[in-house]
Amino acid sequence: MTATDEPSEQLSVQSPATSLTSQEQKKNGLWESYLKATDVLTSFFPLWTVIFAGLALKRPQTFAWFTTKYFTASLAILMLSMGITLTPADFDRAFQQPGPGTK
Numbered sequence: 001m002t003a004t005d006e007p008s009e010q011l012s013v014q015s016p017a018t019s020l021t022s023q024e025q026k027k028n029g030l031w032e033s034y035l036k037a038t039d040v041l042t043s044f045f046p047l048w049t050v051i052f053a054g055l056a057l058k059r060p061q062t063f064a065w066f067t068t069k070y071f072t073a074s075l076a077i078l079m080l081s082m083g084i085t086l087t088p089a090d091f092d093r094a095f096q097q098p099g100p101g102t103k
Contacts, residue, residue, distance in 0.1 A: 041048075056063050
């Protein structure tokens with residue numbers, strides 16, 4: 001029997017770190033779907049801002065429930081979500097910029 005007569009078998013070796021269970025694959029798929037959806041929603045942020053600003057001007061009573069307590073909590077969440085994305089390189093760039101009043 002020659003080498004060409006032997007059935008060709010491919011050996012598939014997976015390390016334990018790269019093999020995923022169906023539950024992990026489903027979880028990764030759900031995470032990927034979440035990331036795609038939030039990417040689309042955030043890319044339309046200017047549109048959402050204009051829509052809700054127009055609604056607030058047309059019907060201010062719609063936002064009467066949004067009192068100072070809710071506004072403060074929403075602002076804190078917004079600032080936290082922006083701050084989480086900062087990297088040390090962002091701070092380096094900020095400190096390299098000249099301050100106000102300097103030439």
